[in-house]
Amino acid sequence: MADHREELTPMMAQYHDLCAEYDDSLVLFQVGDFYELFCEAAETAARILEITLTKREDSTGSYPMAGIPIDSAASYIEGLLEAGYRVAVADQVEDPDEASGIVERSVTRVVTPGTLTETELLRSDDNNFVASLTRGDEGYGLAFLDVSTGDFVATGPDAAATVRDEIARFDPAEAIVGPDASADCFADDCMVTAYDPGAFAADAARGRVADYFGSPDAHLGGEAEVRACGALLAYAEYTRGGEGEDDRLDYLTHLTRYDPREYMVLDGVALRSLELFERRSVHGSEGTALVDVLDETACALGARRLKDWLRRPLVDADRIEARHDAVGELVSDPLTRDALADDLADVYDLERLISKVSRRRADARDLRSLKATLDVVPGVIDELADAESDLLCDLRSRLDGLDDVRELIGNAIHENPKRELTEGGIIADGYDEALDDLRGTRRDGEQWIDDLETQERERTGIDSLKVGHNSVHGYYIEVTNPNLDSVPENYERRQTLKNSERFVTPELKEREEEILNASARADDRELDLFREVRREVGEAAERVQRVADALAALDALCSLAAVAAQYDYCRPEVGADGFEIEGGRHPVVERTEESFVPNDLSLTRETPLAVVTGPNMSGKSTYMRQAALVAVLAQLGSFVPARAARVPLVDRVFTRVGASDDIAGGRSTFMVEMTELADILRDATENSLVVLDEVGRGTSTADGYAIAQAVTERLHDEVGAYTLFATHHHDLTAVADDLDGARNLHFRAAREGDDVTFVHEVAEGAASASYGIEVAEQAGVPPGVVERARDVVTERAKAVDEEDGDTDAETGAAIDATEATTADASASADGGNADADAAVLDELAALNLAEMTPIEALTTLNRLQREL
Numbered sequence: 064m065a066d067h068r069e070e071l072t073p074m075m076a077q078y079h080d081l082c083a084e085y086d087d088s089l090v091l092f093q094v095g096d097f098y099e100l101f102c103e104a105a106e107t108a109a110r111i112l113e114i115t116l117t118k119r120e121d122s123t124g125s126y127p128m129a130g131i132p133i134d135s136a137a138s139y140i141e142g143l144l145e146a147g148y149r150v151a152v153a154d155q156v157e158d159p160d161e162a163s164g165i166v167e168r169s170v171t172r173v174v175t176p177g178t179l180t181e182t183e184l185l186r187s188d189d190n191n192f193v194a195s196l197t198r199g200d201e202g203y204g205l206a207f208l209d210v211s212t213g214d215f216v217a218t219g220p221d222a223a224a225t226v227r228d229e230i231a232r233f234d235p236a237e238a239i240v241g242p243d244a245s246a247d248c249f250a251d252d253c254m255v256t257a258y259d260p261g262a263f264a265a266d267a268a269r270g271r272v273a274d275y276f277g278s279p280d281a282h283l284g285g286e287a288e289v290r291a292c293g294a295l296l297a298y299a300e301y302t303r304g305g306e307g308e309d310d311r312l313d314y315l316t317h318l319t320r321y322d323p324r325e326y327m328v329l330d331g332v333a334l335r336s337l338e339l340f341e342r343r344s345v346h347g348s349e350g351t352a353l354v355d356v357l358d359e360t361a362c363a364l365g366a367r368r369l370k371d372w373l374r375r376p377l378v379d380a381d382r383i384e385a386r387h388d389a390v391g392e393l394v395s396d397p398l399t400r401d402a403l404a405d406d407l408a409d410v411y412d413l414e415r416l417i418s419k420v421s422r423r424r425a426d427a428r429d430l431r432s433l434k435a436t437l438d439v440v441p442g443v444i445d446e447l448a449d450a451e452s453d454l455l456c457d458l459r460s461r462l463d464g465l466d467d468v469r470e471l472i473g474n475a476i477h478e479n480p481k482r483e484l485t486e487g488g489i490i491a492d493g494y495d496e497a498l499d500d501l502r503g504t505r506r507d508g509e510q511w512i513d514d515l516e517t518q519e520r521e522r523t524g525i526d527s528l529k530v531g532h533n534s535v536h537g538y539y540i541e542v543t544n545p546n547l548d549s550v551p552e553n554y555e556r557r558q559t560l561k562n563s564e565r566f567v568t569p570e571l572k573e574r575e576e577e578i579l580n581a582s583a584r585a586d587d588r589e590l591d592l593f594r595e596v597r598r599e600v601g602e603a604a605e606r607v608q609r610v611a612d613a614l615a616a617l618d619a620l621c622s623l624a625a626v627a628a629q630y631d632y633c634r635p636e637v638g639a640d641g642f643e644i645e646g647g648r649h650p651v652v653e654r655t656e657e658s659f660v661p662n663d664l665s666l667t668r669e670t671p672l673a674v675v676t677g678p679n680m681s682g683k684s685t686y687m688r689q690a691a692l693v694a695v696l697a698q699l700g701s702f703v704p705a706r707a708a709r710v711p712l713v714d715r716v717f718t719r720v721g722a723s724d725d726i727a728g729g730r731s732t733f734m735v736e737m738t739e740l741a742d743i744l745r746d747a748t749e750n751s752l753v754v755l756d757e758v759g760r761g762t763s764t765a766d767g768y769a770i771a772q773a774v775t776e777r778l779h780d781e782v783g784a785y786t787l788f789a790t791h792h793h794d795l796t797a798v799a800d801d802l803d804g805a806r807n808l809h810f811r812a813a814r815e816g817d818d819v820t821f822v823h824e825v826a827e828g829a830a831s832a833s834y835g836i837e838v839a840e841q842a843g844v845p846p847g848v849v850e851r852a853r854d855v856v857t858e859r860a861k862a863v864d865e866e867d868g869d870t871d872a873e874t875g876a877a878i879d880a881t882e883a884t885t886a887d888a889s890a891s892a893d894g895g896n897a898d899a900d901a902a903v904l905d906e907l908a909a910l911n912l913a914e915m916t917p918i919e920a921l922t923t924l925n926r927l928q929r930e931l
């Protein structure tokens with residue numbers, strides 16, 4: 064098409080030009096009630112959306128064409144986004160009836176995964192972020208924006224690892240990266256866009272940030288941050304589309320800079336392994352995550368706020384305690400809590416509504432919803448009249464009924480308005496004199512027509528005479544064939560039907576003209592008035608957002624209080640010198656387990672490390688995760704599932720839990736495990752909580768044990784972090800015995816004959832046996848195999864006894880020796896052994912150590928050693 068642009072029809076040329084302007088998107092081109100795509104774009108859309116590919120023929124040629132109905136466009140757009148495309152929506156921006164020549168079209172929005180505003184495509188209980196990343200001399204600039212709500216935050220991490228952690232927290236659907244930054248930090252399912260480098264340029268970005276928020280230096284830390292924010296604003300404006308009006312997005316009223324250190328660090332690994340937001344079973348099905356058991360919010364604002372708190376637990380004791388005070392007050396006052404929840408249930412998504420208003424996409428119903436929400440506010444203020452905690456008092460003072468806005472919408476917008484903005488029925492009677500006059504004219508005309516039937520029946524004596532209306536011929540008078548003789552002279556024939564004739568009179572035509580005229584003018588006037596009202600409401604965006612912010616926090620606090628009251632959580636004491644948890648429970652497991660056994664936990668400054676042993680399925684993982692979840696809950700401001708709890712202010716939760724292959728990333732289980740471990744050993748501090756579940760499982764017993772011991776010693780001797788370490792390396796319990804700051808905890812199992820039952824109770828000291836075989840038996844491993852396993856255990860124990868005379872502390876070495884012997888035996892049985900050795904030596908000599916990470920070196924050595 065581009066080759067013969069000059070020859071195209073005006074409409075196709077217009078399509079071509081829009082495609083050229085939005086060349087990173089599929090352009091949906093409005094033609095009447097459809098969005099059409101042509102040529103290659105049509106073929107793409109037809110394939111993805113499984114819609115029919117047709118042809119458009121015109122004087123200049125034949126073009127493939129595919130169309131989607133505008134009414135159901137959202138689901139098709141979703142399909143295109145899912146397939147990795149951006150969609151530019153080119154609407155007709157003038158009335159086709161009034162157009163002289165080709166109808167004017169313009170891109171009214173570019174829909175991308177991270178800048179969605181279509182309510183149907185967004186999850187109401189979650190934010191949808193687009194991220195922006197830059198790199199400067201002093202560090203990174205990272206910003207996140209939710210275009211649908213106006214939430215806009217920025218930070219300036221100094222290390223790539225922090226960039227990654229923050230990205231994992233916000234989980235953006237889309238990202239734009241500056242010319243100097245790399246896209247590697249983003250997850251695979253995040254669409255990364257290489258956006259106009261000019262938007263990232265310092266001056267342009269600075270100007271844009273200043274335009275929205277005033278001096279960038281007052282809001283942001285450094286140039287990299289300013290560039291990230293400026294480019295993000297430019298991108299948001301770009302996706303809003305150009306309607307020739309001011310590009311500014313008025314609802315972007317606040318930009319919050321934060322320092323990652325103001326929040327407990329929860330990296331991607333921790334978020335996943337603690338199952339804060341998502342729980343996936345081994346089979347990939349979804350289960351209950353922490354957020355599900357915490358979320359008793361009444362409205363979308365609260366649900367999103369709760370997620371934000373969970374994503375970013377605090378580390379400041381005063382702020383945490385302020386939330387605890389508020390939750391405590393709501394726990395002890397169920398009447399107020401319930402009344403608030405009732406009020407909040409009537410709250411619409413104020414943030415998204417006001418952003419729609421600002422983007423001029425709100426319809427009359429949206430304005431009504433906005434008013435209905437504001438109507439709730441005075442009641443909420445009343446409910447909080449006796450509030451005592453600082454936070455609740457503060458929220459109350461931030462609530463504002465916005466009487467002016469409510470009054471404006473109440474007076475101007477019809478109580479039950481139509482969704483369509485161009486067909487009338489949106490502006491209330493009495494709001495505008497001129498509109499009332501036009502409506503009066505229309506009503507009078509309609510009344511005259513209503514009366515016409517009776518009048519004409521009397522005049523003509525035709526009892527069956529009817530006055531009707533259809534869309535083609537307008538108003539008519541219908542007379543059945545037997546009565547045609549009585550038709551008066553001034554009737555003009557319009558239409559002949561089988562049994563009747565239809566007529567008009569000059570007067571009827573005149574009245575009809577009057578009605579149509581008044582109707583059209585009234586509809587136009589309504590649209591003008593509506594736009595004006597919407598603009599005025601938009602000016603209150605910042606005030607509406609403040610109310611939304613207060614309602615969101617209130618709903619989140621009520622939800623935390625409701626859960627605390629219903630599930631018997633206690634208020635934790637934060638900032639203690641260690642963990643002292645009495646009767647702690649796992650907040651998610653306790654909901655499904657019929658009789659959950661509460662357990663205590665003590666990790667003090669003196670003894671910050673505990674090695675946890677016990678049979679499989681005895682409850683070790685649950686116990687350790689529960690400690691981490693208590694820390695997260697306490698610091699996000701929630702009460703915790705325990706009888707009593709004192710917790711320290713944890714700067715970061717580290718987890719190394721379970722084995723998972725990163726097949727897509729091309730890394731083995733062991734490699735993933737060691738990378739995570741390296742992160743922990745590098746970054747953990749004495750204020751971190753480290754949860755290790757079976758480190759060193761993906762390698763040989765001897766290596767695994769060696770790594771586990773070395774890690775324990777490092778965490779104990781140098782890091783001093785609060786550490787829970789579950790292990791099946793039984794010998795590690797001897798290490799814990801020898802270290803001052805470490806102790807052993809174990810889970811008991813009761814054995815009756817060959818049967819094992821788990822009591823899920825933690826106790827001091829090391830576990831005495833592994834019970835693995837009994838668990839295997841319970842799991843249905845065939846009896847023959849179970850018997851054989853028992854024999855092998857006995858044989859091996861005997862062999863170790865004979866070899867070394869000691870079954871306790873040196874078992875690891877004994878296993879090592881056994882493995883070495885086995886390896887030797889098989890090596891000598893292998894005739895090609897010398898060749899194999901030589902191959903290993905060659906590979907060793909060829910290694911480029913300068914380009915290997917320590918972990919790569921370690922795993923390579925491990926493999927070579929095995930081969931030997």
Ligand SMILES: Nc1ncnc2c1ncn2[C@@H]1O[C@H](COP(=O)(O)OP(=O)(O)OP(=O)(O)O)[C@@H](O)[C@H]1O
Pocket residue numbers: 652656658659660661662677678679680681682683684685686823824
């Ligand atoms: N305190 C408890 N009270 C009741 N049931 C529990 C408790 N802790 C764990 N369970 C139940 O026991 C099951 C196994 O627990 P968990 O996964 O923590 O065991 P584990 O010792 O870590 O096992 P493995 O060593 O195989 O990983 C859980 O799925 C849960 O249903």
